[in-house]
Amino acid sequence: MHNPQELDELLYAIVRQIPRGKVAAYGWIAERAGLVRGARRVGHALRMLSSRRRVPWHRVVNAQGRISLPAGSAAARRQQEILQAEGIVFKNHRIDLMRFGWRQSLDELLWRQP
């Protein structure tokens, strides 16, 4: 997929696979899309996302389990509210990724490269 638009679609499709009650990091999404260091690219795709599309953008957080929107912004509050409504627990503004992080497989969990 060399076309940027196709790549966006692929990224959205992956985000749609995150189940309710789980979250994924930008970098994980990029990895699943075959991008080497594409975390920022994922952030861009989500920022450009039209609100009419049904993509669970709120289930994407940064690698530290924190919301990556401007702290205190309306969007950040909305994201946290939705996640909490889905059963995600915040502890000091952070999500425990070991517990709520969406992993494809046990392999990915165990063999996360150094």
Added chain:
DNA sequence: GGGTTGACCTGTG
């Protein structure tokens, strides 16, 4: 075209 700016990540101190 070049410089700046982020919804990023990892390593290092």
Added chain:
DNA sequence: ACACAGGCCAACC
């Protein structure tokens, strides 16, 4: 835990 640097990449002056 915190800060900083370096890498990254597309959007936007």
